[in-house]
Amino acid sequence: MKKYLGPLSKDNPILVQLLGICSALAVTAQLKPAVVMALSVTVVCAFSNFVISLIRNTIPPRIRIIVQLLIVSFLVIIVDQFLQAFVYDISKMLSVFVGLIITNCIIMGRLEAFALSHAPVPSFFDGIFNGLGYGLVLTVVAICRELLGSGTLWNYPIIPASFYEHGYMNNGLMILPPMALILVGVLIWMRNSKLKQVK
Amino acid sequence: MELANIFVRSIFIDNMIFAYFLGMCSYLAVSKNVKTAFGLGVAVCFVLIITMPVNYLINKYLLQSGALKWISADWVNVDLSFLTLIIFIAVIAAIVQLLEMVIERFSVSLYQALGIFLPLIAVNCAILGGSLFMQEKNFPDVTHSFVYALGSGIGWMLAIVAFAAIRDRLKYSDIPKPLQGNGIAYIITGLMGIGFMAFLGI
Numbered sequence: 001m002k003k004y005l006g007p008l009s010k011d012n013p014i015l016v017q018l019l020g021i022c023s024a025l026a027v028t029a030q031l032k033p034a035v036v037m038a039l040s041v042t043v044v045c046a047f048s049n050f051v052i053s054l055i056r057n058t059i060p061p062r063i064r065i066i067v068q069l070l071i072v073s074f075l076v077i078i079v080d081q082f083l084q085a086f087v088y089d090i091s092k093m094l095s096v097f098v099g100l101i102i103t104n105c106i107i108m109g110r111l112e113a114f115a116l117s118h119a120p121v122p123s124f125f126d127g128i129f130n131g132l133g134y135g136l137v138l139t140v141v142a143i144c145r146e147l148l149g150s151g152t153l154w155n156y157p158i159i160p161a162s163f164y165e166h167g168y169m170n171n172g173l174m175i176l177p178p179m180a181l182i183l184v185g186v187l188i189w190m191r192n193s194k195l196k197q198v199k
Numbered sequence: 200m201e202l203a204n205i206f207v208r209s210i211f212i213d214n215m216i217f218a219y220f221l222g223m224c225s226y227l228a229v230s231k232n233v234k235t236a237f238g239l240g241v242a243v244c245f246v247l248i249i250t251m252p253v254n255y256l257i258n259k260y261l262l263q264s265g266a267l268k269w270i271s272a273d274w275v276n277v278d279l280s281f282l283t284l285i286i287f288i289a290v291i292a293a294i295v296q297l298l299e300m301v302i303e304r305f306s307v308s309l310y311q312a313l314g315i316f317l318p319l320i321a322v323n324c325a326i327l328g329g330s331l332f333m334q335e336k337n338f339p340d341v342t343h344s345f346v347y348a349l350g351s352g353i354g355w356m357l358a359i360v361a362f363a364a365i366r367d368r369l370k371y372s373d374i375p376k377p378l379q380g381n382g383i384a385y386i387i388t389g390l391m392g393i394g395f396m397a398f399l400g401i
Contacts, residue, residue, distance in 0.1 A: 018227055018228070021220060021223040021227075025220045026219055065292070065318075065321065065322075066289075066292050069288050069289075069292055069321075069322070070288075073284050073288050074285065076284055077281060077284050077285060080284065096328060096331035096332060096335060099283070099287075099331050100327060100331070102284060102288055102327060103288075103323065103324040103328075104324075105322070176393070177217065177218055177219070177220070177392060178217065178391075178392030178393045178396070180220070180389075181385045181386070181388045182385065184385050185378075185381075185383065185385030185386035186382075186386070188378075188382040188385065189375075189377050189378045192376075192378070192382065193376075193377035196377060
């Protein structure tokens with residue numbers, strides 16, 4: 001069990017291994033798309049790990065990258081169609097970033113590092129926990145950005161109206177894309193200095 | 200005029216790294232020195248310029264709803280757009296593989312300069328992202344997609360070379376220990392992004 005919990009803090013895919021930042025940060029301006037994105041990545045990661053692990057002994061090593069890409073893109077197409085059917089507005093908001101799950105390095109990284117050498121069921125759980133570790137960072141960044149940037153969480157107003165009457169203003173900078181990078185930088189800083197104290 | 204507009208916009212305002220965070224993984228991993236950063240930048244540029252027009256033509260004549268009407272009038276209602284993702288990634292992977300072989304055959308020096316980066320590029324989000332943005336933007340003809348690819352590629356190269364140059368200098372600066380390495384890399388990228396936003400006014 002302990003082996004699987006690593007991605008949540010110690011081996012967090014975003015903060016430590018620097019994987020999967022590509023398509024992640026652009027969706028964190030609000031909480032709702034960030035959570036949907038995190039769930040999609042978790043699902044794709046878990047199932048692609050499972051499928052690749054099932055056929056790991058029959059894939060010729062030379063073409064394994066292409067096989068992996070095709071399987072992952074099949075899964076992403078399913079997720080994409082699902083999102084378009086059930087949560088159309090969020091699917092519009094995420095636009096191309098759902099498609100970019102295919103090239104998300106977390107998924108390729110886990111396939112290479114874990115699924116190719118482990119049995120299907122452990123691979124499945126490894127995928128789930130890596131997806132969750134990724135989701136954790138997305139959620140924290142999205143909470144900071146939405147709360148400070150628009151004063152809402154999950155589209156519900158959190159900052160009371162009386163604050164605004166007394167001159168409180170939303171920090172427009174938080175909505176802009178570069179702030180996501182700076183927030184992740186600060187998260188890494190906090191995590192590193194905390195880990196050192198524990199040691 | 201419109202083409203120049205697309206070109207400048209895709210370099211500075213819609214910069215792949217600072218506005219959309221595409222290709223961040225290789226951007227952080229391969230920016231240790233300016234020379235390799237430049238090599239990767241050229242390779243990304245190269246692959247973008249080739250894959251994007253190809254994907255444009257595939258999208259226009261095969262995938263879009265009603266795109267198949269040039270085959271026969273009965274197929275006007277066929278919509279294959281759900282296949283977009285898998286076709287695009289397959290095209291990119293195939294072209295990268297092909298390029299690697301062609302470059303190896305015809306120019307050994309170029310192969311040595313780009314060679315190690317080419318396989319990395321198939322899974323670089325900037326390439327697939329470029330094609331997906333191109334599909335979303337609905338360009339009227341293939342020239343537009345070519346100019347957009349050129350601009351995005353140059354923008355990506357500009358970002359990674361500038362970042363590698365800054366990283367070179369960072370070695371001599373006094374950064375708090377826990378912030379060293381990745382932490383400061385993210386924050387610098389964010390600050391550069393804010394700098395690039397100044398181009399929004401143009």
